[in-house]
Amino acid sequence: MDKDLLSVAVVGHANTGKTSLIRTLLRDASFGEIADKAGTTRHVEGAEIRVDDNHNLVIYDTPGLEDSIHLLSVIDEQSISEHDDGIDRLLSFIKNENNYPELSQELKVLKALLSNDIIFYVIDIREPILGKYRDELKILSYAAKPIIPVLNFIEAGSDNMRNWQTQLARLNLHAHVSFDSVVFRFSDELKIYQKMQTLLAHRDQQLEALIEQRKVQWQQREKAAQQLIATLLVEAAACRFRADNNEQSIAKTSNQLQASIRDLETSTLNQLLALYQFKQQDIDQYDLPIQQGQWELDLFSTDNLQEFGIKATSNFVKGAGIGVAVDLVAAGLTLGAAAVAGGVMGVLWGVKQRYYDEIHAKVKGHRYLCADDLTLNILWARQLSLLIALQQRGHASVTKLSLAQINSEKTALPKAWNQWLKNARQHPQWLASNNSEQPPLKAKKQLLIKQISESLAAISNSNNSNTNKN
């Protein structure tokens, strides 16, 4: 199958973040090399972005332009006839490439300019508008290709944004976009594709498909992430261990409980990372606060509790026995309903299965331990902030994923919170490791997870509209 390719060349001065931009667009932290110095990328390196089954977009990383002043003077020196235009100048220079070994990197860029459909010109907007940048833009204009200036580093360089915008406007470049490869905003990515759409009218449909596909992907991913968090909450709340009624046993059991809640959180963390295409090794490499798949910030450390604005005075375990009384009433109701249906035997047996453990524990003086509200509260806050951090993390990030800025006010608990916890705690069978003998059907669990995910979606929507307002 011949794929219909649309190609983009990413060019710009050295160290402006060309490779970083591509990494972020590809969601691939292993693309090319990134370093905070000039001349990191030395090849023209391409990668394909999938649009749909028949279309791809190819994006080429190029070495940084470093000596544009010299390059421009050489290009302008090319002896050409009067009617020749910029492209002829460039071609004439390329023909004489052997005369300029010192410009071999720039030469690759020029070839890339001529062979692709559209140019992204990456600008580090923290930089003043120097002669070399103006010369670069002039050289680009020779290639007579549509150009999208990408204003990079908008997080750090926002003061200088206006200057660059005016400068670009004077060169007739109005379709610029702002971006930050490290502090990622999905809307900025969409803007890049939308600008391409404006400039490449004949590729309109293909780009529309790309934009649409990206949106769907983003939403699906967010939804799946919310589902994961909801599942974590439900399972962590359902998690319980039986202890004898003495200090020693309770201490031991509560350690077990901590361990299994940690495991649950770790597993969710790994899944979230995979979902947002951050690999475990990328994390090690970039020194995220995770070690051997574990958060460096332990869920149960007092520091961490304080970080979330919660005083570490409360006992973290809670007896699950309290629920039993209520449950027995419910059991009576089920019993009555089922007796009507004629299945008394089955029901009695089912009730035994469902309540035997609790009743037995009561008689024998055991108790069940489960995570208390506060722990679950922190778990919730951490996951919410993790999700936000992952969504805003470009694949070019090399800094720590930090959750320090979260405060507990921001993570106000949803209204139905207590209801959820109560519901989950009454269904130990929802967590496989509880080894509950109770019936395995998960419809109710799925229902609760759905409720929680929906509430998460509402939270994220309100967050988005808040940031849009700012």
Add this chain to the structure above:
Amino acid sequence: MDLYQNRLLTEGIRIIEKPSPSNRFNADYSTLNLTDALSKRTQLADLRYQVSPVLLHLQQLLKFSIGLICVIFLIVGASSVSQFLVNESGTQINFFWAIVLFIAPNILSLIIWSIVYFKRHVLSLPWLANLLLSMLTLVDKLQHKVTTKHIHYIDLFQYYFEHKFGAYMGRVQLSMISHLWWSCYLLGATLSLFLVLATHQVDFIWQTTILSEDTFLKLTQWLTYLPNLLAINVPTPSDVSHASIGIVNPLQVAQEIRISWSNLLIFSLIVYALLPRIILMLVFYQGIKQKKKNFQLDLSDAYYIQLKNILHPIGKASFISDADQHKANPNNHQGKETSQYNQSLVMPENAYPIAIELNQRILQQADKHVLKHYSVDLINVLDNASQQAALSALKSSAAEHVILYVDVNRVPDRGWLSFAKKCQYKSNVQLYLLLFGEQSANKAKIASRLEDWVEIAAKVNISSQYISYLNQSVTPSNIHQEVKNG
């Protein structure tokens, strides 16, 4: 393998791989659409995980268990006839008692079933599922001869059970099973009734203590309505009155009446009990088929989204299209020792200072520095024009030394290098590098930049003794003082 089996298999593999799909099963998925890619991966993964034998076993287990109970019900149905209908002497059947025995419980259970079926949540009563589960487990234990079970057997079992009896097709499945079992029971009863009637001579009677004859007449009229339409020989109202105890008919008539009663009994059993059950059973059987056909994977599940990322990644493997000819980047093996510079650099005489891309603040500092030592105007090189100006001024000064003022925070590039080379306008010119920095800036970053500068300076023969780093703290008071001093 049909689509349903394939999807079920994909789900089975999901259960095994949970929580994240493995990326071991590589193939060229990019040319396939998602459905095909998924099914191809499923096949590859199944070779490794061996899920399909387990699923096959589970499917057979379910069929076997259901079939076993069918047989049991058939036997129960058959035996119920001889037990309940034929009294000790074996010559009389209480007709209405027979009807009540067979049809009433059936109708009652149909009513219960329809309530349960149309009230969604009742059927998910955990106990029902639990009962079924333990039955399946029991049968499995009895039947399972293989000692080495698949390591994920339990998980797969649970999944399969959930799939069959859970929210998606549980209602249809359970309905089908219950109608099937009832059909078996009624079939058994009908068959054995045939047998009884074929081998025994019985008289049909009715008995009552509190009901009137009218009731039985009415009932018979209802029951005979359909058979009459079909012209089947059934008892007439007068036969009903005669069937009361104690009335003896002539032989010939009696035989005809027996046949008509037994016709009615068998007809009622088949048409009013067995047939509806079989029809319902078939309807739900079709329902199951439909459900299987419409069975979709939940592609919004986190697992499948991860899998999609693997099968159809946003960015495909990269390729180098214009490789670097000059291999072995010399930058890679740079010295590990901290970058050296000369803190007490003595400014040479007969030197010409040039500033390169300095910002306003640092340019002021550089200006001050130049004023202290030399009596020329510092040119700040920002573009081609200023480069040319600086170079021609340099040439006309005929200086032996050139001092380059730069901002340590800037990234040195080949543009700088080529300009520095041009500054060596004659062979014996020595370049000096004066780096300006601000103390407040990020230390680690400055250190690495300093390294870059020292490295690039070496390329134009500026060894560390000709490099100095002026680390100005730019607090306002400091500037103020300098202004006073100057």
